[in-house]
Amino acid sequence: MTKKLTVPDIMAMKVRGEKITMMTAYDYPTGLLVEKAGIDTILVGDSLGMTVLGYNSTVPVTVDEMIHHTKAVRRGARNTFIVADMPFGSYNAGIPQAIANASRFLKEGGADAVKLEGGTEMADVVEAAVKAGIPVLGHIGLTPQTVTQLGGYKVQGRDEEKAKKLVEDALALSRAGAFAVVLECIPKNLAKEITERIPIPTIGIGAGPFCDGQVLVYNDVVGLFEKFTPKFVKRYAELGEAALKGLMKYNQEVKEGTFPDAEHSFD
């Protein structure tokens, strides 16, 4: 069994030039699988709102729902560094609200850290959380909780002014004490510049190969989410197809009376 990573371990990986892997997980069996695969860190992302709860966006997800799923993932992945996503509205009403909610993820959910979206404007919240002993992963670029304000799921930081703002955001999060920052859906050379300019690791999703680490959504990676597949997703398995085939066969065999057979019955 490998040793569970700590915040300094993750930060030291950047210094050594060792890539950091992160995968989302939302339940006990996926926690088990991701840990068994040897992936460095798990994100209990609020993407679960869309991938497992069937909402149209991440906005309706609540703190209680996130904690429920974080606890399940922790039961499956007892030895992996887990980051839990703070959902929309749970950290934007001031520092006391943010700290109270963030603490619940560590105390009740069993998470090691929380993630929240936003750059410069969130730096005071990040700083307060870190001072309160709560490790924080930042998230800039395409921030799904504010996708309507951003004009949809599209690449961010394409023009010079917006690129400059993203560099400032990353620097502000780093200064505020975030231990790493997710860069979502930005041009690869901008991700490279940010990665070179900040001392903390960058974890990319749709941000090219120059980030210090990568994260993807489990359901996208294993073929369990069909609604839409962004260009940056690579499918490594087709579990959805395999499950459908199995379920159809079961349905057929019960209907025609070939299941249960002697092998699956008691004398």
Ligand code: KIV
């Ligand atoms: O909720 C999530 O899964 C995320 C990743 C896309 C980074 O925030």
